[in-house]
Amino acid sequence: MKKPWSDKLRQAVPYAPGEQTSDRDVIKLNANENPYPPSPKVVEAIRQFPAEKLCLYPRITASPLVETLAEYHGLKKEQVFVANSSDEVLAFCFQAFFHSQKPVFFPDLSYTFYPVWCDLFGVPYEQKPVGEDFRIRLSDYAPENGGVILPNPNAPTSLAEGPDFLRALLQENQDVIVIIDEAYVDFSPYSALELLDEFENLVVIRTFSKSRSLAGLRVGAAYGSEELIALLNAVKGSYNPFTLDSIALAAATASIQDEDYFRQCIEKVKATRTRSQAALEEMGFVVLPSQTNFLFVTHPDFSAEAIYHACNDHDIFIRYFKQPRLENYLRITIGTDAQMDHLFAFLHEYLQR
Numbered sequence: 001m002k003k004p005w006s007d008k009l010r011q012a013v014p015y016a017p018g019e020q021t022s023d024r025d026v027i028k029l030n031a032n033e034n035p036y037p038p039s040p041k042v043v044e045a046i047r048q049f050p051a052e053k054l055c056l057y058p059r060i061t062a063s064p065l066v067e068t069l070a071e072y073h074g075l076k077k078e079q080v081f082v083a084n085s086s087d088e089v090l091a092f093c094f095q096a097f098f099h100s101q102k103p104v105f106f107p108d109l110s111y112t113f114y115p116v117w118c119d120l121f122g123v124p125y126e127q128k129p130v131g132e133d134f135r136i137r138l139s140d141y142a143p144e145n146g147g148v149i150l151p152n153p154n155a156p157t158s159l160a161e162g163p164d165f166l167r168a169l170l171q172e173n174q175d176v177i178v179i180i181d182e183a184y185v186d187f188s189p190y191s192a193l194e195l196l197d198e199f200e201n202l203v204v205i206r207t208f209s210k211s212r213s214l215a216g217l218r219v220g221a222a223y224g225s226e227e228l229i230a231l232l233n234a235v236k237g238s239y240n241p242f243t244l245d246s247i248a249l250a251a252a253t254a255s256i257q258d259e260d261y262f263r264q265c266i267e268k269v270k271a272t273r274t275r276s277q278a279a280l281e282e283m284g285f286v287v288l289p290s291q292t293n294f295l296f297v298t299h300p301d302f303s304a305e306a307i308y309h310a311c312n313d314h315d316i317f318i319r320y321f322k323q324p325r326l327e328n329y330l331r332i333t334i335g336t337d338a339q340m341d342h343l344f345a346f347l348h349e350y351l352q353r
């Protein structure tokens with residue numbers, strides 16, 4: 001029965017993340033997590049954390065993480081913003097930067113959280129279909145708009161655009177904020193960070209969840225002009241000034257301080273990506289040229305949905321999106337070599353049936 005207050009409630013349709021489970025022992029290749037543990041320095045920072053200090057609030061400046069990131073990227077600390085995951089950073093960005101009557105533009109195939117935030121915050125938007133080749137079409141972003149956001153590399157397509165594309169996009173959109181969501185950038189050759197000096201309307205978003213093996217810690221960052229970062233801090237200060245806790249600040253700082261481990265993990269994931277692409281192609285899959293820690297694949301003779309269910313029944317989680325244009329594609333996170341071999345052995349058998 002309809003409750004008397006029902007029509008006063010907000011209607012919210014949440015984002016649907018990749019399936020999580022704790023009660024089944026599965027090979028988890030469905031959420032683009034890193035198969036390797038975080039740096040031993042991170043583990044040590046958490047072990048050594050003085051728990052008695054938890055009676056105090058964390059530093060409002062998110063110190064020392066903000067300073068460490070600023071130094072790492074050669075930016076001023078006033079150009080760095082951090083919060084509890086890049087999802088939260090993005091939510092702050094949507095509230096801070098997309099405040100126009102004109103629609104915000106983003107690709108139809110991209111992070112499915114973007115339309116959720118638009119709906120929640122009342123931001124008008126228009127999704128621009130990617131081409132037949134799944135690439136983002138620059139000309140779609142030329143008409144007047146209220147802002148632009150896109151992941152680069154894109155998810156779930158795994159494809160990346162280079163410096164010419166990004167420079168042209170920014171040149172075409174100088175009167176709005178352009179957000180480049182670089183969740184997967186460490187597995188790709190090019191970052192928009194180097195364009196920050198040139199374009200004051202650019203905001204670059206990063207996460208510790210993928211390349212830094214810290215999805216469980218929830219740490220994300222934004223980089224931009226001092227003016228835009230000050231606005232992000234004002235929005236955060238209007239909502240929850242201390243979104244990153246003291247342990248997360250210490251652990252994330254330790255991660256940035258272990259460059260060798262970070263590079264090693266990325267190289268391992270990239271090497272497994274190369275070999276996984278070859279193995280899948282050998283079985284007849286078409287694999288897009290990934291610049292991420294996942295592969296976006298289809299098979300001309302087998303239903304992606306059926307493969308997804310078969311994998312699931314055999315305790316292998318991969319991602320399937322039941323939506324137009326994606327219904328015969330699968331997104332497979334790069335795991336360890338052993339995890340991928342297990343998947344390939346299963347697929348090999350499945351395709352023979």
Ligand code: PMP
Pocket residue numbers: 085086087088111151155181183206207208209215219220
């Ligand atoms: N952006 C993109 C493109 C993503 O795929 C993800 C991961 N789901 C995120 C942002 C959010 O990552 P996190 O909240 O773990 O930092």
